[in-house]
Amino acid sequence: MSSSNTSRDQPDGAAATMVYVVDDDESMRGAVSMLLRSVGLAVQTFASAQEFLAFEMPDVPSCLILDVRLKGQSGLAVQEQIAASKLGLPIVFMTAHGDIAMTVKAMKAGAMDFLAKPFRDQDMLDAVTHALARDQERREANRVVDDLRRSYESLTAREREVMAFVAAGLMNKQIAGEMNLSEITVKIHRGQAMRKMGARSLAEFVLKAEALGVKAPQSTASPAARGSRN
Structure with missing residues (x-):
């Protein structure tokens, strides 16, 4: 050297x-x-x-x-x-x-x-x-x-659940059925969760959920099976 x-x-x-x-x-x-x-x-x-x-x-x-x-x-x-x-x-x-x-x-x-x-x-x-x-x-x-974790921690329990279902590929109607809520209530929770997470689109919302490892409850049926029920 x-x-x-x-x-x-x-x-x-x-x-x-x-x-x-x-x-x-x-x-x-x-x-x-x-x-x-x-x-x-x-x-x-x-x-x-x-x-x-x-x-x-x-x-x-x-x-x-x-x-x-x-x-x-x-x-x-x-x-x-x-x-x-x-x-x-x-x-x-x-x-x-x-x-x-x-x-x-x-x-x-x-x-x-x-x-x-x-x-x-x-x-x-x-x-x-x-x-x-x-x-x-x-x-x-x-x-x-x-930063994502801090945003996620600001979500309510319902908003986190909706986020998990969205990340799993469920539509609002399917989420409403899973959570026993009205579709309009699901839309409100999803909109609030997206705002808190700083997601400007549904795709960005899903990507942030995936980055955090957010998953839907394991007892939830597959999107295909849910689709057949709706």
């Missing part, structure tokens, strides 16, 4: 993104940190996985550069811990002792990249850029789902 000039550290609170580096080799930690900071990235380095896992991470797009062979614990074991914690943090592995089996295992477990030491500066920068972009996308997708 070639040398790079360093820039002044960014304050953690002001960082738009964060890159974590875990390696028990102090010289490698310093070199990777210097490289990343030279292109304006905020970096936090750790000598052990324990230090990293105990760190309170800011809520910004992030990624982890992780050495495969750490004293006391392998990087692959750390990867398993991160996966179990549901952090969803993209990982770029680096190693001087990697082999094909190790690489395959790491990639199958969701690693973004696997760089053998010594690596080219540009390869590391490209891997980090890709990983940060992936985490940004994940966070945006999570925010969308969180």
Whole structure:
């Protein structure tokens, strides 16, 4: 890895993104940190996985550069811990002792990249850029789902039931029969639910229900069977 000039550290609170580096080799930690900071990235380095896992991470797009062979614990074991914690943090592995089996295992477990030491500066920068972009996308997708959940929680029990039946493909008349309501009452509940969910069309309403995993009661007959009754 070639040398790079360093820039002044960014304050953690002001960082738009964060890159974590875990390696028990102090010289490698310093070199990777210097490289990343030279292109304006905020970096936090750790000598052990324990230090990293105990760190309170800011809520910004992030990624982890992780050495495969750490004293006391392998990087692959750390990867398993991160996966179990549901952090969803993209990982770029680096190693001087990697082999094909190790690489395959790491990639199958969701690693973004696997760089053998010594690596080219540009390869590391490209891997980090890709990983940060992936985490940004994940966070945006999570925010969308969180917003949907908040909207769904604002629905009444009847509105949720109507939404579930709509998502299952039932028409207003069929829903009225299932819920023992008038068709006009079903229309009112559906309209209120669509408004609260921010759905501008029935198709969008159904897509939002599917994104939330909303399902009709299992005891409900299939749309075809219901259609034959109406």
